[in-house]
Structure formats: C-alpha cells, structure tokens
Amino acid sequence: MVNLLIAVMRLFARLPLSWVRALGAGLGWLLWHLARKRRHIVSVNLRLCMPELTEAERQALAYRHFLAFGQSVLDRSWLWDAPEAVARGRLRYVGDLTALTAPGPLVVFAPHFVGLDAGGLAVGWCVPRNVAFIFVKQSNPKVEAWVRHGRERSGNARPYFRHEGVRQILAGLKKGEPLHLSPDMDFGRGESIFVPFMGVEQAATVPSLSRFSRVGGARVVPVVTRMTPQGYDIEVHAPLVDFPSADLAQDTVRMNALLAGWVRTMPEQYYWVHKRLKTRPEGEPGVY
Template structure:
C-alpha cells in the first residue's frame, strides 16, 4: 500500500499545479468526512483559541483548514520529485530573505503552518551552509525512507532526531549551521513549561530561547503560506529583544508573536495537532 502511494506521488510530480491541488482538495474533503477524531481536535482548538467566532464560522474555518492540509500533503509530490526548476518557480520569497545570508549563528523560528515542509525545502535549496532540522521518525520503514529522501533532497540538510538530545544541535549551531526550529507543539510535560497560547495555558518547550542564548544566535521568523501559485516564504527581521535572561518570559513572547501571525490567516495554522494535550496538574483533558 505504501509503495503504491509513493508511486502515485511520483507520478503526480509532473502534473500542472492546478491538477495536484484538485487532488489535494479532494483528500481534504475525505479527511473532513472520515477523520472524525481529527475534526474534533480542530474544532476544539478553534473553540479554545478563537472563542469570538460563531459556530458557523468555526465550521467554515475548519473545512478550509482540512482542504489546505490535504493540498499540502499532496504537494509533496512535486516538492520531493519534480525538477528543481519547477520547485523553485513555485516557492516565492517575501519579507527580508537577505537576512538569512548574515554570517552569524541563527535559529529560524518556523511555526507549524500547513506549508512547513515547503518552507523547509526553500530554505535548504537556497542555503550556503547546512540547515539543521529536528525529525521524528516514521513507524513504517518504507515511508520513513521516502520522507527522509524528500526532506533531504537538497544537499544542505542536516538531520537531527529528537531522542538524541540537543548537544549535537548546539555544536552544529556553533559551527555555522542554521537551525530550522518548530517549537510550537505539545511535546509532553518533560522539559515543557506552561505559558499562555492564544489565551489558553499550553505546555510549551522553551527551546527557542535556550538554544539561541547558548550560542548567541539571532532568532529569525520564517512563515510559509500556501498560495494559488505555490508557497510564499516570508522572512521577518531578527527579533531584537530575544533571547533575554528569562526563558519563560521569552517563551510567552514567542507565543504572543505566533498568535499575531496566526490571526492573519488562521486556516493555515496546523490545528489538527493536540496543542493542549498536556494539562496542568488537576485540569481535565480538553479533548
């Protein structure tokens, strides 16, 4: 089954983008209809984070989110298999991409928007130095091999794995590697602190602050959004007030800035994740 899926993805790599997006929209519709547990998670997250919306508005936003999730999943066909010229033509840099060429230790704050993989691809394609990514391995060996090959297609990728800890990552940053970091998911109670995220207490790893402080790195936000032409990769200016001596205050500030970005296009944030899975002692599950 996995082999058939991968073969189909390879076959779609040469299709016009509009055809690929149509297949992705169909997949999103199927996920909305049949992935009931994920639909419940999305609607719960939206209820908690955007209580000002009506029920009809939340349903419309959730449907749009599933469409985008389906499209970004199928977009991996061309991201991972199409010729380089095709991939480059569909990835548009916005904001201040020249910041990425600075000769200084740098951590890229790349939050979990649905186009995260496309943004990682764009960064790796254009980097003059290795770009480090922190991966979680897939349980299926064949799927794992395919994902690794796609994400490491461009030669500047340096994979690290979460279970290995941060020592190797810190050494790499000191050697000039760029770290593409996505610290906005619930990774459990261990090493997390509880800070607000869009008005809700959330277990959050303070890794962005701690890693930047350990090596004196700049923190640069990189946000990727799906568009009709492909993806926009928006690079913001380095955060001038980050990190400080207070990792908790830094993590609160990170979540505040992320919330501002999310509200610009809320359907593009990765709501299918259980962002509030880990609760403070004594609080019941929100899911």
C-alpha cells in the first residue's frame, strides 16, 4: 500500500498544478468529513485563538483550512518529484534575499504554515551553503526514505532529528551552519514556557528561537510561505532587530506576536490541525 501511495504521488508530480490543487481540495473535503478528531482540534484552536469570529465564521474558516491542508499534502508530489525546473518555477521569492545569502551565522524562523515544506526547499535552493533542518523521523522506513528524498533534494539540506537532542545542532550553528527552525509547536512542559499566543494568555511555547540565536550569535530571518494559485510565495523578511534580547520570555512573546500578525493575513493556511494548546499551566484542565 505504501509503495502504491508513493507511486501515485510521483504520478501527480507530472500533472498541471491546477489539477493537483483540485485533487488536493478533494482530499481536504474528504478529511473534513472523515477526520472528526482533527476537525475537533481545529475548531478548538480557532475558538481559543480567534474568539472575535462567530461560530459560523470559524466553521467556514476550519473548512477552508482542510482544503488548504489537502492541497499542501498533494503539492509535495511536485515539490519532491517534479523536474527541478518545474518546482523552481512554482516558487516565487518575495523580499531581499541577501538576508538569507549574506555571510554570518543565520537562524531562519519558519512558522508552521501549510507550505512549510515548500519554504524549506526554497531556502535550500537559495542559501549557498549547507542548511540544518530539524525533522521528525517517519515510522515507516519506505515513507521515511521518500520524505528524505524530497526534503533533501536541494543537495545542501543537513537533517537532524528531534530525538537526537540539540548538541549537534548547536555545534553546527557555532561553526556557521544556518539553521531552519520551526519553534511554533507545543512540545510539552519540559521544553516550553508559557506566553501569550493570539487569544490565549498562557500558551506553552518553545523558546528555542531566542536560545539558538543567542548561542550561535546568529541573525534571525523570518521566512513565511504563502500558498498561491501559481504555487507558493516565499516571503523573506528583514532580520529581526535587537533580537535576541537579554529576556528569553520577552523574545518568545515577540516571536508569537509576529506569528499572530502573519496568521491573520492567511488564517486558513496556519497548521491548526496540531494540538497547539495541549499543554496547560498547572491546575488548568485540558482544552481538547
């Protein structure tokens, strides 16, 4: 079955983008109806993070998120297996690329929008040196091999895995290896501090953006990936000014505030299917 799914994805890589997106929307529609647990997670996240919306507005947004999520899943077909010229032609850089290509230690802040894999590939093609990525290992060896083939197709992706710890990542960063970092997930109490995120006053957030940039003496460049009808826009923002500061918590508050601003420009594209608020302060009940 796994071999068949990979073969189908490689077949999709040869289709016009409009066809892939239509099939992806169909996949999202199917998940909306079948993945009830994930639909519940999305609804809870939107209720807590976007309380200004009505219930009808949140349900409509949740549905659009599933469509975008399904499209991003099938987009991995051409991102990972289409001819390089095709994939490159669907990725448009927006902003000053010298923020990424200039010499010196670099941390790329890449939030979890549905186009994260597109952004990672684009960063790899843009940065003229090895780039460190932190991945989660897939349980199926055949899926792991296919995913690594796709995520490392730029030729300069240096994979690290969360279960291996951060020592090697820190060593690479100190030697000048750029780090592509996505710290906007809930990885549990042991790795997090509680700071505001959108409508939630106490959201468990990993403060690794501040820590890595401080230890590595690195500039932080946000890269936000936006799905478009033509593919993806890779929005390269200016390096953060006065970051990191001496206050780890305030740096993390600032990170979440920046992220919230980007989320509000394309709320259907943020990764709401993750249990972003599963870790609660001591004594507070779970929200899911």
